[in-house]
Amino acid sequence: MTEQAPRNKPSATGGTGIVADERVRPISPLRRALIRPELGAICGTILVFVFFFAIARNSGMFAPEGVMNWGVVAAQFAVIAVGACLLMIAGEFDLSVGSMIGFSGIIIALLSVTWQYPVWFAILVAFAIALAIGALNGYLVIRTGLPSFIVTLAFLYILRGLTIFISISTTRQTIIGGVREVAAGDPLAWLFGGKVLGWLFVWLADIGLIGKFVAGPRAGQPVVDGIPILIVWALVLVAFGHILLTRTRFGNWIFASGGDAQAARYVGVPVDRVKILMFMFSAFCATVFATCQVMEFGSAAADRGLLKEFEAIISVVIGGALLTGGYGSVIGAALGALIFGVVQQGLFFAGVESSLFRVFLGAILLMAVILNTYIRRMITGER
């Protein structure tokens, strides 16, 4: 029966005859360490810190209040970057993040201030609407088979237009203020506004580790009076996203959906569900951002969140994710957001013209994409 077989397969008779291909060089540990999505972001973070430590060390950038300053900006980027990161790894984009931020903010302010519903109710409604729009985004992408780039671009305009329309037609203005007043004592609003660990900073000031105000109405209080809740949100979302992606079954499905949706479907991965859920998560992150911003400023404006979708995507790409999906890292995206925050505020501390920030943005984006393409070739062995 099988006597004919060996003639046709001379090299594979031994049990482990296929093993070592002599043309594949063993990979050095260094090279292996290089092949990880976060590499570019880690290098970038180190570079950026060294750079600003060199030129802006005495500007107060690395004093506690300076750290809080760029920390909050980095946290803002990180919150939306986590959503964009998981979605991009699942193989899709969401360009409606920025418009969603403006939309959710106006919903909260409109419901709570103009129509005088309780703030917690306004927040819950905003999240419910945002999740529904995220699901609609995902559903349309799945059902039509169109690129998510186009579908969410449509929602970028639809949501922004609706936001301005709703705001003007109900209040005759595009900014709705007075949220802080109605939010006082609300059972849910504290989760998105204010600061935590205030007692720790009072104690740190008492033992002299951080300074106190010496004059003015806040004399005697520490210069940093707590960690803004937005930073806590950023840390929680990054930890959640990272564990979900790397340590769970669902995380494997995210990689598979973005890596090759058809191959994933053939082995029973619910690709449609994964993608729709990731669109909803992206909308959730945008609404967390919006709610924190509304609580911090005490107002909502129809033009909030402009260009945020691109900043989120750039953070993710700096973090090593591939635009084509299937590969990336939440930690990387968080580092991308950190680089963003440090540079944006650092240029201010260093007294550099702030328009240069955009030049930097474009340059670092280009570098990151080139590096990612190279790393991808190393992983897949493409030429």
Added chain:
Amino acid sequence: MTNPLIELVDIEKHFGPVIALNGVSISVLPGECHCLLGDNGAGKSTFIKTMSGVHKPTRGRILVEGREVAFASPRDAMQAGIATVYQDLAMIPLMSVTRNFWMGREPIRKIGPLRFFDFQKANAVTMEEMRKMGINLREPDQAVGTLSGGERQTVAIARAVYFGAKVLILDEPTSALGVRQTANVLSTIARVRAKGIGVVFITHNVRHALAVGDRFTVLNRGRTLGTALRGEVKPEELQDMMAGGQELAELEGSLGGTV
């Protein structure tokens, strides 16, 4: 004679006005390698997609171990023990071997109410199964992209076998491979067959088919031209049947008989 694992009787499949399959019958016995030969457009792909639950047949019956079934989805077919390894969709190159191996069926380790991917178990099983198939991985989290085309097919086959496939459908596993990698895949087929799994080997290469096949069914223009046993049929005859007995006749002399 043992009973067939799967039997497809007079399968017809119409796509609108196009009749892709017009009465195809095949059966697969445990431990046999049944080669399905056919030129491009003969209906091979449509037929295996019907077998693996992607398409529903317009007419005809599918029997799994003697019982008539109707697959609603590829998942149904998988649960009935029919696994398909597609030529280009077998693996996701950017993901690790372990992640690919367990894709869709990840082992779970519970910590309190939380459910995590059990990488310890997944890695150990993957390494072991790969070793059985004759591939020594450098490490289980090495990306599939670093493997050769033949090794990727082997990982996909090992995965199907590990998850209890009774019938393994291989869609042109050798068509994009070089000589040595082809030999590796053919020896993997021999290994799988030895476990009592029925293999359906789709190819248009008569040499590859004759190397491992027990029975040969030729498809031409949506019909079966009959099934031949090993030893009963010459390569030239198979070749002729695939081509519909026409155009290749003149070429034979200069090509040495087979293509």
